[in-house]
Amino acid sequence: MSMSLPDSPFKTHGGVNVPHRKNTAKVESAVLPPPDTVILPMQQHVGAPCVPCVKAGDHVLVGQKIADSTAFVSAPIHASVSGKVVAIQKIMLGGGQLVDGVKIQSDGKMEVSPDVKPPKIGSLDEFLKAVHESGLVGLGGAGFPTHVKLNVPKGKHVDTLIINTAECEPYITSDNRCAIEETDNIVNGLEAVKKWLGIHRVIVAVEGNKPDVIEKMTKAVANDSEVKVLTLRARYPQGAEKVLIQSCTDRRVPMGGLPADVGCIVMNITSTAFLGNYLATGMPLVKKRVTVDGSAIKDPKNVITPIGTSIRALADFCGGYKEKPKKILIGGPMMGVSVFNDEIPIVKQNNGILFFDEKEAHKMEPTTCIRCGRCVNVCPMHL
Numbered sequence: 001m002s003m004s005l006p007d008s009p010f011k012t013h014g015g016v017n018v019p020h021r022k023n024t025a026k027v028e029s030a031v032l033p034p035p036d037t038v039i040l041p042m043q044q045h046v047g048a049p050c051v052p053c054v055k056a057g058d059h060v061l062v063g064q065k066i067a068d069s070t071a072f073v074s075a076p077i078h079a080s081v082s083g084k085v086v087a088i089q090k091i092m093l094g095g096g097q098l099v100d101g102v103k104i105q106s107d108g109k110m111e112v113s114p115d116v117k118p119p120k121i122g123s124l125d126e127f128l129k130a131v132h133e134s135g136l137v138g139l140g141g142a143g144f145p146t147h148v149k150l151n152v153p154k155g156k157h158v159d160t161l162i163i164n165t166a167e168c169e170p171y172i173t174s175d176n177r178c179a180i181e182e183t184d185n186i187v188n189g190l191e192a193v194k195k196w197l198g199i200h201r202v203i204v205a206v207e208g209n210k211p212d213v214i215e216k217m218t219k220a221v222a223n224d225s226e227v228k229v230l231t232l233r234a235r236y237p238q239g240a241e242k243v244l245i246q247s248c249t250d251r252r253v254p255m256g257g258l259p260a261d262v263g264c265i266v267m268n269i270t271s272t273a274f275l276g277n278y279l280a281t282g283m284p285l286v287k288k289r290v291t292v293d294g295s296a297i298k299d300p301k302n303v304i305t306p307i308g309t310s311i312r313a314l315a316d317f318c319g320g321y322k323e324k325p326k327k328i329l330i331g332g333p334m335m336g337v338s339v340f341n342d343e344i345p346i347v348k349q350n351n352g353i354l355f356f357d358e359k360e361a362h363k364m365e366p367t368t369c370i371r372c373g374r375c376v377n378v379c380p381m382h383l
Contacts, residue, residue: 003159003201005228010250012243014378015235018170018334020209023293025173029181029302032317034081034106038308039091040066043099044347045137046144047073052102058085061113063284066102075145075348076135079104080286080306082111093347094330094339101345104308117282127196134278135285135348140164140175140239140268141331143349146275149265150197156260161199162248163190165206165213165269166232166239169332172352174289177302178270179206179213183220186269188276190227193267202227203248204269209234236334241266243380270351285348292318296325296355305346311353312342326361329354 043049048071060066060079067077083106091101119130132147152158163186167175179186190202204221206214208231221227232238232247242253244266251262259266274285288307293300298319305314311328315321329336330350346353376383 005201005203006230006248009230009232009247012246012380013382014380015238015243016378017234018236020234021170022173022176022209023171024291024300024302025176025210027301029177029289029304030317032303032305032309032314034108034110035306035309035313037086037103037105038081038306039089039101039103039310039345040077040080040308041091041093041099041101041345041347042067042077043093043097044077044143044307044349045075046142047071047075047148049099050074050077052088052100054085054102056085056087059083060085060104061111063116063282063286064113065115065284073145073148075137075147076133076284077102078135078284078286079113080308081106082109083107092344094337094344094350112283116284118280119282121196121279124196127192130279131275133284134275136271136274136278137285137348138268139270139274139288139349139351141335141349141351146267146271149267150193152197152260152265157263158197158199158260158265159201159263160249160265161190161193161197161202162244162264162266163202163204163269163272164239164241164244164266165204165210165217166244167210168207168234168236168239169334169336169352171293171354172291172332174291174302174351175269176210176213178273178289179210180216182273182277183216185273185276186217187220188280189272189274190276192275192279193265193272194226197265199265200226204229205232205244205248206230207232207234207238237380240380288346288348288350290314290346290350291352293352294325294329294355295360296321296323296357298322307348308345310343310345311339314346314353315342315355321355323357325355326358327356329356
C-alpha cells in the first residue's frame with residue numbers, strides 16, 4: 001500500500017447535500033459552572049457496563065475512578081465533580097435503556113483527586129493501558145472504547161491514521177470548536193498514536209465548509225511531513241467511517257470488516273484532543289463539549305460540561321427555552337435520538353442536544369414508495 005499523502009480526496013459514491021445550519025461554529029465555547037448534582041450512568045460506551053466501586057455516603061473527587069469493569073470491551077468511569085455520592089439508582093439513557101447510575105451531589109469545589117497524574121509510558125502496552133485508564137471512548141457518537149480500537153489485532157498492519165473532523169450532521173459544531181480551541185492537544189494526541197503504533201501517515205479529514213479549521217490545522221501540522229489536512233466535499237454522510245476511509249485512501253472496508261482490515265484507524269478529532277490533554281495532565285474523561293442549539297433554545301452555543309449533567313441544566317445555561325420544546329434530540333437531526341424529557345444526563349459520547357419548537361419538529365407524512373430509485377443513486381453504501 002502506498003504511503004504517499006493524497007493531494008485531494010478520492011471519489012465516493014452518492015451522499016446528499018443537507019442544510020448545514022452550523023449556527024454556533026463561530027461562537028467560543030462556554031464553560032458550565034458545577035451543577036448541583038450529576039448522575040453518571042454505568043453504560044457510556046459500547047461493551048460491558050461498569051460496576052460502581054463507590055457507595056452512597058462516599059466523598060469523591062474530580063477524576064477519581066468510581067466504576068470499572070473487568071471486560072476488555074469496556075471503559076472506566078470517573079467522577080466529574082467533587083462531592084458526596086448520594087445514591088446508586090436506576091437511570092434511563094437517551095436510547096431508552098435502564099441502567100445503574102451513580103448520583104453525586106456537588107460541593108461546588110471541583111477538587112481534583114490526587115490520583116490525577118500524567119501517565120508514565122515506555123511501551124505500546126503501557127500506552128494502551130493508559131488509554132484504557134483514561135476512560136476514553138469514541139467521542140464522535142459511537143462510544144467504542146479507544147484502547148480496543150488502538151489494539152491492532154495480530155496479523156493486521158495499520159499504516160494510516162485518519163482524524164475525523166468531517167462533522168457532517170446539521171447543527172453540530174462541537175468538533176469544529178474543538179479543532180479551533182484545542183489545536184495543540186490534537187497535535188499531541190495524534191503524535192502519540194503515531195509514535196506508539198508506528199504509523200507514518202496521518203490524514204486530518206475536514207469538510208470544505210470549515211475553512212477556519214482547515215487553516216488552523218494546516219498551520220499546526222505544517223512542519224510534519226507525515227501529516228496532511230485533506231479537504232473533503234461537504235456531503236452527508238462524509239463522516240461515516242467507511243465513506244471517510246474511501247475518501248481519504250481509496251480503500252474499501254469489506255462487508256463485515258473493520259478499518260484495520262484495510263490498514264486504517266479512524267479517530268474522532270475530539271477523542272484525539274482529549275488523548276493529547278490526558279497524556280499531559282492525567283485528567284481522565286470527565287467533561288464534554290456539547291452543541292446546544294435548535295429553534296426552541298434562546299442562546300445557542302457549545303458548552304463544556306461535566307459528564308452526568310442533565311440536559312435541562314445545559315438548556316438553562318443557554319438562556320432557557322423560547323417556548324416549551326416539542327422535540328428534544330440527543331445528537332443531530334440525521335442520526336440523533338428523540339428523548340421524552342430533559343432530565344436525562346449527558347454521557348461521554350453525546351456531542352449535541354437540539355431543542356425544536358412546534359414548527360421545526362413537524363415531520364412530513366410518510367408516503368408509499370413508488371420505486372423511483374433515487375435512494376439507490378445517492379446511497380454511499382451501494383445498497
